[in-house]
Amino acid sequence: MRLLYSQNSLVFALGCLALAAGGVAWLVGRAPLAQWLWLAGTLPALLSVVVDTVRTLRRRDLGIDVLAVIAMAGALALDQALTAVIIAVMFASGRALEGFARLRAQREMTALINRAPRTAQRMDGGSVETVPLDAVAAGDRLLVRAGDVVPVDGLIDSASVVLDESALTGESVPVTRRQHETVCSGVVNAGPPFEMRASTTAADSTYAGIVRLVASAQASRAPAARMADRYAAWFVPLSLALAGIAWAASGDPVRALAVLVVATPCPLILAVPVAIVSAMSSCARRGILMKNAGALEHLARAKTLILDKTGTLTTGQSELVSVRSEAGNTPEQLLTLAASLDQYSGHVIGQAIVGAARRRGLAPLPASDVQEQGGAGMSGVVQGQRVLVGALDYVLDGLSGTPAWPENFLRGVAEEGGSAVFVAVDGALAGALHLADPLRVEAPRALRRLRRDGLERVVMLTGDHHQIAEAVGTALDVDDVFAEQTPANKLTVVTAEQQRQITAMVGDGINDAPALAAADVGIAMGARGATASAESADVVLLVDRLDRLADARHMAGHGLRIAGQSVAVGMGLSLVAMVAAALGWLTPVQGAVLQELIDVAVILNALRALALKPERGTRARLSQEQWQQLEQEHEALLPMLDRLASVADRLPDSGNQAAMDDVRALYRELTETLLPHEQADARQLYPKMADMLDGDDPLATLSRTHQELFALCRRLGGVLASVPEAADAPTESVAELRRLLFGLATLWRLHFAQERELFQSLV
Numbered sequence: 001m002r003l004l005y006s007q008n009s010l011v012f013a014l015g016c017l018a019l020a021a022g023g024v025a026w027l028v029g030r031a032p033l034a035q036w037l038w039l040a041g042t043l044p045a046l047l048s049v050v051v052d053t054v055r056t057l058r059r060r061d062l063g064i065d066v067l068a069v070i071a072m073a074g075a076l077a078l079d080q081a082l083t084a085v086i087i088a089v090m091f092a093s094g095r096a097l098e099g100f101a102r103l104r105a106q107r108e109m110t111a112l113i114n115r116a117p118r119t120a121q122r123m124d125g126g127s128v129e130t131v132p133l134d135a136v137a138a139g140d141r142l143l144v145r146a147g148d149v150v151p152v153d154g155l156i157d158s159a160s161v162v163l164d165e166s167a168l169t170g171e172s173v174p175v176t177r178r179q180h181e182t183v184c185s186g187v188v189n190a191g192p193p194f195e196m197r198a199s200t201t202a203a204d205s206t207y208a209g210i211v212r213l214v215a216s217a218q219a220s221r222a223p224a225a226r227m228a229d230r231y232a233a234w235f236v237p238l239s240l241a242l243a244g245i246a247w248a249a250s251g252d253p254v255r256a257l258a259v260l261v262v263a264t265p266c267p268l269i270l271a272v273p274v275a276i277v278s279a280m281s282s283c284a285r286r287g288i289l290m291k292n293a294g295a296l297e298h299l300a301r302a303k304t305l306i307l308d309k310t311g312t313l314t315t316g317q318s319e320l321v322s323v324r325s326e327a328g329n330t331p332e333q334l335l336t337l338a339a340s341l342d343q344y345s346g347h348v349i350g351q352a353i354v355g356a357a358r359r360r361g362l363a364p365l366p367a368s369d370v371q372e373q374g375g376a377g378m379s380g381v382v383q384g385q386r387v388l389v390g391a392l393d394y395v396l397d398g399l400s401g402t403p404a405w406p407e408n409f410l411r412g413v414a415e416e417g418g419s420a421v422f423v424a425v426d427g428a429l430a431g432a433l434h435l436a437d438p439l440r441v442e443a444p445r446a447l448r449r450l451r452r453d454g455l456e457r458v459v460m461l462t463g464d465h466h467q468i469a470e471a472v473g474t475a476l477d478v479d480d481v482f483a484e485q486t487p488a489n490k491l492t493v494v495t496a497e498q499q500r501q502i503t504a505m506v507g508d509g510i511n512d513a514p515a516l517a518a519a520d521v522g523i524a525m526g527a528r529g530a531t532a533s534a535e536s537a538d539v540v541l542l543v544d545r546l547d548r549l550a551d552a553r554h555m556a557g558h559g560l561r562i563a564g565q566s567v568a569v570g571m572g573l574s575l576v577a578m579v580a581a582a583l584g585w586l587t588p589v590q591g592a593v594l595q596e597l598i599d600v601a602v603i604l605n606a607l608r609a610l611a612l613k614p615e616r617g618t619r620a621r622l623s624q625e626q627w628q629q630l631e632q633e634h635e636a637l638l639p640m641l642d643r644l645a646s647v648a649d650r651l652p653d654s655g656n657q658a659a660m661d662d663v664r665a666l667y668r669e670l671t672e673t674l675l676p677h678e679q680a681d682a683r684q685l686y687p688k689m690a691d692m693l694d695g696d697d698p699l700a701t702l703s704r705t706h707q708e709l710f711a712l713c714r715r716l717g718g719v720l721a722s723v724p725e726a727a728d729a730p731t732e733s734v735a736e737l738r739r740l741l742f743g744l745a746t747l748w749r750l751h752f753a754q755e756r757e758l759f760q761s762l763v
Contacts, residue, residue, distance in 0.1 A: 011048055012092035015041045019085050038081035045088035046072045067239055071260040075588065078253055083588040087261055090596040116207060117185075120151040123195065133202040140198045144189045152185050152205045154196040162191030176628075235571070239263040239578065246582035254588065258581035262591040263574060271566030271602040278609035279559025286614060287542040288552040295538035298521040299504060300556035304497050305455055306515070308490075308507035309462035309472055312525050312546070314437040316508065318349055320356035321418060321438070323642040324409055324649065325431040331642035332362060334431040338389045338423050339364040341378045349419060350378070352435055353389075359635045377421075388424040395422040395429065403429060405649065417468035431646070439475065441753075441760045442547040447476055449550035453557065456501070461485050461493060461515075490515040506549060507537075523549060547761075551614035559609045570602035627763045633677070634752050640666075640674055641748050648741035656728050663737055664725075667716055674748070675713060681755075682706055692762055702758070705751045709744065716740045 018041020026034035049068045068091050075084035121143040122131045128143050136142070136152050144150055150163075162174050165187045174190040177183060183196060186207030202208055239260060247256035276297075280290045290296050307313055323331035339357035342350030343364045357364060367387075370380035377390015388395045392406055406422065409432050413420045418436025422429065440446075447458060458478045462469045462485060469483035482493055494515045497503045505512075505519035516522030516537045524537035525544060541548045577594055580586050586594065647662050686699045693699070719736050723729045729737070 007048070009096045011044045012089065012096045014044050015085060015089035015092050017041065019089055022082070022085065035081045038085040039076065042072055042076065042081070042084040042088045045092050046084075049091065066236055067260055067263050070240075071257065071263075074253075074257050074260060078257060080254070080257065080588060083257065083261070083592065086589055086592040090592045090599075093596060093599075117149045117151045120202075121145065121148075136198055136202055138198055138200055142196050142198055143193060144196060145193045146189055146191065148189050149207075150183055150185050150187050150189065150196070152198045152202050153200045154183055154198045156181050156183055156194065156196050158194035158196075161189065161194040164188040164190040176625075235263075242578055242582055249582075250584065252584075255582065255584055258586050258588045258591045259578050261588045262577035262581050262586065262595050271570055271606045272563045274603055275559055275563035275566060275606035275609045278607055279555060279562070279612055282559070282610060282612035283552055283555055286548065286551055286555070288548055288555075289540045289542055291538050291540065295521050296556045296559060298502060299523075299539060299553055300560045301502050302504040302521060302553075303455065303501040304457040304459065304503040305450060306459045306461060306494060306497060306503060306505045306519070307478075308505075308512050308515075309460055309464065309469065310437060311508035312506050313443050313460065313472065313476065314439055316437060318352040318419070318435045319438050320353065321416075321434040321436050322645060323431065323433055323639070324405075325642070325646045326403075326429065326650065329425070329430045331431075331639045331646065332360070334423055335360070335433070335639075336362045336365065337382055337385070337387050337425065337430075338421065338433060340367045340382045341370060341380050341387055341389050343367075344370045344380075345372055345378060349421065349435060353421065353433065359632075360639060361636060385425050386427070389421060392420070392422050395424045399424060399427055399429065406432065409434075415467060415471075417464070417471065439472065440546050441756050442545055444476060445757060445761055446547040446550045447478075449547070450553060453550065453553055455553075457497075459493065459497065461490050487512075487514050491518055494518050506546075523552075554614055555612040558612050562606060562609045566602040566606045569605070570598055573598045573601075623763075627759060630759050631756075634756065637674060637677060637752075640669060641745055641752075643669075644741050644745035644748070648738050648745070651734060651738050651741070657725075660720075660723060660725075660729055663741070664720055666741075667713075667720055670713055670744075671717070675710070678706055678709060689758070689762070699758075702751070702754060705747065705754070709747060709751065712740055712744050712747065716744070 018037050022034040022037035022041070025031075025037060046069070049072070053066050053069050068087070072084050072087050072091075075081070075087060118133055119130050120133055120136050121128050122136065123141040123143055133151055141157070142151065142154065144161075156177055156179055159179050161177050161183070163177055163183065164174050165184075182199075184207070185202075185205040243256035243259040243263075246259050247253050273293075276293050279296055280293060283290055283296070290299075310316055320335075323334055325331045325334045335353070335357050339354045339362065342353045344367065345351070354364060365382050367380040367382045370378065372378045373390070373394065376394040377388060379386070379388045381387070392410065396402055396406075406429070410420055413434050413436075416434075416436065418434055421433040421435060423431050423433070451458070457480075458476075459480045459482065460469065460473050460476070460478045461482050462472075464483060466481075466483040469481050473481035482489070485493070490512065491514045494503060494505055495518060498518075498520060502520045504521045504523060505515050506523040506525060507513075507516055508525035512524075516524065521539060522537035523539040523541065525541055525546070539552060541552070574595070577586065577591060577598070581588075581591050643666055647666050651659050651663065682703065686703065690699050716737070719733055719740065723733055
């Protein structure tokens, strides 16, 4: 692109020099010399456009540049050297301006390549040495200095780091990462130096893959070329016909030349590629990489969206859903004991449990005599207690007696999806953990935005069984669900949907690669996704968030509309000028100048696509720090929600005094902790949120949920007050207490989920 821009700039410079020198020669009375100078200035542009036209004709396309060839050749044949050189200058200036605009539009993508690190600071003992990036191996300890680009993917060894992830995510606010968290190559250290341990080589790192994808995107041929060819099929014959009519009607070939001049070089071949590449650059700035320009057109026009479930609609990672604790154990104690053993395991479920404990402010304890049985569970001693963590059969082995609740717990986990981890302490079953791959917080909002933006059909594919798939599909209101799908089945579904209308496919795994390649536009989720899916896809979302897909479609549609506006206005003005030239109102020189003004106008209009931004419904935004604070507050309250369900499960029909004491203790905690939190939200947080949102009362739904929660709590207190503390509760009171506890647990989890979705939409 830079070479082509330089060539066009040279042709433009030679044309300008020849035009100026010829003008001087003509003014001093050297007309023959002026003619030769103008001829010399025309030939480089004529040669350049002839070469391009021959290439186009070899592809059996009628390129729009043929008009420029005819116009310049015709001017020379009619001894109109001045007209010819002006056409050459205007044509070369248009091409140079187009090249400059495309370079400017590709700046965001080029910046991604130029900032790729070349070296790394490897730590060897107490010394630090600078080594080539290719010399870094997995397991190497690296030092990332302040302002350095992280060279490879790895794990953070320092307590905490501050990173600028804007190059990958488009978010300008630095984020804080903690020890043992993953850090991606390509982000910038925005704080003090920190240490990390490489987990991949440079070639396999996130940023290296992004650089390869960017190089592919820049090398792609824009669909604008195909669009120009389609328009050329009728525009070139129309121009030639109008020129012929003007010649025949007037008997003056110069009038025909004037018609061809104003038809050259045509805004079509300038505006469309500039608008398309500008839109691609705007998308890249938001962490959305279009590998080829055709992807942008297909994404904007797609009517069917096919989504893989795992890793696309869900996070792709196990997270703690709930904790069931038996008498004598709180959910916090149970989770701490499980994490204390799992911290010694590399299993993904174990790491999910450890992560959940740390997010809730629970520190895993040291354990001894730790043993792991692959695929079954772990055992060890924690603070003098013998603890077993794992599958039900593993935990129950050797225990005397089996309670009834584990089977019910397993049945509920199977219906909702996920896995169950049981915990036994000193020979007794102490409780269980429910872990699942949850829906992405932004998924419902992203699908609503996509439908609002013209998407007509949403289909979900998954390898999970029908029960789990239908539950997810119902939650997201998709149009069709295909469960238990193999890669071959997914390919079949994509092919069938393509028969109806333009289809986009979103996935993140290796098994999605064939379907992504077959779709009209394949979209890979996240820069950390499988290499095969990223290479098969046409669009890669560098940020692991589904709402970026809605951003991409919104900006792609606006980019195409800007291109269409430029074409319509530019070609409309050209047609008006052609009619004026045919009527003799414009000379060839005047037509060339007018055409140049039209070209400049449409290119400037096309460059508006550089300023494209995602659709936003709010006037203000939450910072990452505010979002993290809100998340931490919710995490701290989740154990209390677990206790609501656990106490309700353990509540016997007889309502004995010990069980009632548990309910009363829980009620006191609700009134002292959870209710004050919600009241503070209603008085302090919600008014601030309302100022960021449109509408008269945008948080009315959340406020209504508060009213229901407060009412249930009051009802719970009333039932407890009706039961004397020294007596067992009657059966009808126990049933009411159980109903209220389960209702509070369910409604509060729903309320937290609603708040999370709202808060994340403001980040």
